[in-house]
Amino acid sequence: MTNDNSRSYSEKIHIWGRIWGVIAILMFISYPLVVSIYYSAWPDAGPFFKGLLGVAPVFWLVGAIEAFTYAPMLGSGGAYLGFVTGNLTNLKVPCALNAMESAKVKAGTEEADVISTIAIAVSSIVTVLIIFAGVLLLAPLQPILESPVLAPAFANILPSLFGALAVIFVSRNWKIALAPLLFMLVLFIAVPSLASSVSIMVPVGALIAIGVSRILYKKGKI
Numbered sequence: 127m128t129n130d131n132s133r134s135y136s137e138k139i140h141i142w143g144r145i146w147g148v149i150a151i152l153m154f155i156s157y158p159l160v161v162s163i164y165y166s167a168w169p170d171a172g173p174f175f176k177g178l179l180g181v182a183p184v185f186w187l188v189g190a191i192e193a194f195t196y197a198p199m200l201g202s203g204g205a206y207l208g209f210v211t212g213n214l215t216n217l218k219v220p221c222a223l224n225a226m227e228s229a230k231v232k233a234g235t236e237e238a239d240v241i242s243t244i245a246i247a248v249s250s251i252v253t254v255l256i257i258f259a260g261v262l263l264l265a266p267l268q269p270i271l272e273s274p275v276l277a278p279a280f281a282n283i284l285p286s287l288f289g290a291l292a293v294i295f296v297s298r299n300w301k302i303a304l305a306p307l308l309f310m311l312v313l314f315i316a317v318p319s320l321a322s323s324v325s326i327m328v329p330v331g332a333l334i335a336i337g338v339s340r341i342l343y344k345k346g347k348i
Contacts, residue, residue, distance in 0.1 A: 135236075136202060143206030150210045187329050195332065199223070201239030204246050211250045216287065221249040301348060305338040306331040 162168050196214055197205040200222050208218040223233075225245035231237040270276070296303040310331055314320055320327065342348045 139202045139206065139239075143202065146210055147206065191329055191332050199233050200242045200246070201234070203239055204242030207243055207246045207250070211246070211253075213253075217249055217253065218246045221245045299339075299348065301342055302335055302339045306334040309334055 192214060193205075193209070196208065196219060199219065200208055204218075204222050208214050208222070211218065222242040222245045225241050226233060226238050229237070229241045231241055233242075271280075296307070310327065313327075339348065
């Protein structure tokens with residue numbers, strides 16, 4: 127890939143990424159706006175801004191951290207596509223990392239950018255197809271899904287999901303993952319009430335991981 131072609135690809139990715147990012151934001155805003163206009167049902171300003179103040183800063187902070195964390199890993203194309211389609215931590219990032227590992231390319235390279243974009247695009251299409259099939263088959267499968275035999279499986283979806291993610295991320299560099307993992311484990315055992323504030327603790331865990339990785343890097347341990 128020549129420098130001119132590389133620059134052209136990068137420029138096109140950023141142009142189209144920004145366009146679709148703006149379109150996605152407008153679509154997210156348009157649905158509640160159109161519903162409110164159609165039904166003439168508007169939320170009261172007091173409760174609305176009170177609820178917004180409680181959750182918006184957390185989402186803004188987490189979103190900023192994810193942008194700085196995932197963008198270098200996914201590349202320009204993968205980052206734009208991943209942030210538009212969503213579900214990065216649970217699906218898009220693991221798919222992209224596994225695809226890059228299988229292709230034996232290093233994150234941050236042009237090859238990794240292309241592989242990451244393809245992996246996230248395929249995972250998005252598969253997700254839509256599975257959701258579509260689930261909607262069609264929900265009624266016929268409802269008696270089976272609600273059976274007592276499968277009840278324990280559905281009760282453990284989140285532990286199994288995050289357990290699988292932990293294997294992927296922790297195994298890549300357990301030295302960095304160990305510190306925030308132990309800190310959060312001790313913290314939540316000591317203060318169980320923090321279980322309702324997990325999203326607030328995500329940036330704290332990220333800062334601990336960054337600090338530990340810097341210390342280990344300076345000592346030549348990673």
